[in-house]
Amino acid sequence: MKPNPIALLIDADRPIRRLLRVVLEPHHYKVCEAENGQTGMKEAVARQPDVIILDLSLPDIDGLTVLKRLREWNRAPVLILSVQDGEQSKVTALDSGANDYMTKPFGSAELLARLRVLLRPVPAEPDGPLFVNGDLQVDVMSHLVTLRGCRVYLTPTEEAVFYTLVRHAGTLVTCKYLLRCVWGSDSDGKLHDLHVYIRCLRQKLRGAADEILIQTEGSVGYRLLVPMDCQRMPSESAPPKLVAANA
Numbered sequence: 001m002k003p004n005p006i007a008l009l010i011d012a013d014r015p016i017r018r019l020l021r022v023v024l025e026p027h028h029y030k031v032c033e034a035e036n037g038q039t040g041m042k043e044a045v046a047r048q049p050d051v052i053i054l055d056l057s058l059p060d061i062d063g064l065t066v067l068k069r070l071r072e073w074n075r076a077p078v079l080i081l082s083v084q085d086g087e088q089s090k091v092t093a094l095d096s097g098a099n100d101y102m103t104k105p106f107g108s109a110e111l112l113a114r115l116r117v118l119l120r121p122v123p124a125e126p127d128g129p130l131f132v133n134g135d136l137q138v139d140v141m142s143h144l145v146t147l148r149g150c151r152v153y154l155t156p157t158e159e160a161v162f163y164t165l166v167r168h169a170g171t172l173v174t175c176k177y178l179l180r181c182v183w184g185s186d187s188d189g190k191l192h193d194l195h196v197y198i199r200c201l202r203q204k205l206r207g208a209a210d211e212i213l214i215q216t217e218g219s220v221g222y223r224l225l226v227p228m229d230c231q232r233m234p235s236e237s238a239p240p241k242l243v244a245a246n247a
């Protein structure tokens with residue numbers, strides 16, 4: 001993460017903006033604010049923020065409309081921070097270009113962690129994307145996955161699912177996006193198949209520390225965890241941990 005990143009807050013709630021400033025500034029963020037969508041888009045042009053925290057409930061323009069307009073020209077990561085906790089709201093926002101979604105009230109530690117992921121620099125990739133997590137190494141261009149020095153053989157469909165998650169490591173990938181990337185126009189009715197492939201991947205990629213690498217985010221999608229975020233894998237008999245109503 002670069003020093004002193006600029007964070008643009010687009011939220012009509014002044015106490016929330018004040019709270020975000022209190023959370024962000026001690027961590028060396030330069031904070032700018034907008035209380036409505038029109039001002040937010042103008043600030044995005046003037047300030048060129050490194051990350052945008054956007055509420056969906058704005059007094060002048062719907063937050064989704066602001067998001068779509070920003071995505072016409074601005075590629076800064078967008079974190080939705082909203083009281084809307086319905087699954088469809090999250091899916092729609094993520095499919096419209098948001099990079100992550102949190103609901104209010106929120107924890108400051110989790111917010112900072114998600115921002116660190118969104119602002120993590122992308123390393124140079126002369127030979128293609130390389131993902132490393134402990135004993136697991138993934139070279140997408142070479143189609144090579146190794147665990148504790150031994151090659152892990154994936155089926156073509158498992159590769160397609162897993163490499164999509166690798167390319168977006170640390171961020172949430174919706175089921176809709178995964179289905180489109182893997183099965184294209186033939187993705188109708190494939191949601192159950194996707195869940196099965198995720199379970200197979202989890203079995204093949206379990207590390208020496210029994211870590212869970214692919215986290216279920218409610219019924220919305222999946223997140224490939226980066227090393228600092230890994231957590232213990234639940235027992236085989238327990239269902240995957242869900243983040244309620246989250247994408």
